[in-house]
Amino acid sequence: MRGDGSSNEERLRTGRRYRTDRTEGISDGVFAVSLTLLILDVRPPEGGVSQLVHGLVLIAPRLGTFALSFAIVAYYWLVHHLIFASLRGVKVALIWANMLFLFTIAVLPFSTAVLGRYALAPVALAIYGANLAACTSTLAGVWFVADHSHITEQPTVSQRRYIVRRFGVQLMVALLGIACAFLAPALALSIFVALPIVFALTYHRSPSHNPDHRDLARHWSRAGRGVSL
Helix, strand or coil: CHHHHHHHHHHHHCCCCECCHHHHHHHHHHHHHHHHHHHHHCCCCCCCHHHHHHHHHHHHHHHHHHHHHHHHHHHHHHHHHHHHHCECCECHHHHHHHHHHHHHHHHHHHHHHHHHHCCCCHHHHHHHHHHHHHHHHHHHHHHHHHHHCCCECCCCHHHHHHHHHHHHHHHHHHHHHHHHHCCCHHHHHHHHHHHHHHHHHHHHHHHHHCHHHHHHHHHCCCCCCCCCC
């Protein structure tokens, strides 16, 4: 058993390739801390029982942005998990790309707090949208580095187009929200609220219409099949 583990480690380090467990560990830690920090800006209302309803109304924007960001971070965690489930190891370039993505996730509690306090302020909406755009683009970078480093199960051409299209649409929606922030703040906020809903609906719907996309769903959900870590 010990010999198998040693040979497996040797194989993964061939060509500067390393095990995924430590990279996944720090990633899950950042996700967990970020999800927890989101609620810290939501404080219970102060005052007597007679003022409770009024107090809850006052903190409603912060509760709403907390729920929104929690759903978005959960989606990013899911995609990140599926990407790493198909890896046969990690290389230094992928580790740095992943760190850049984790940086954008760690900033989300801050941009969420700003949006919660200034819900319809154009600058607050732009900051939040820029954070989402950064999360999407850096996560796409993680997949791109993994794909071009040949350390992931290689998708077909149509599967690769599907992945690129999904990342592209998500980035364009975030940028559209930033543009609308200075023209129609309420519309920009609606776009950001719709983001996790669109993410969920398109993720479940698209693979069912195309055999290649069903293969892609299996490709991203094999949980490291063939990788003995």
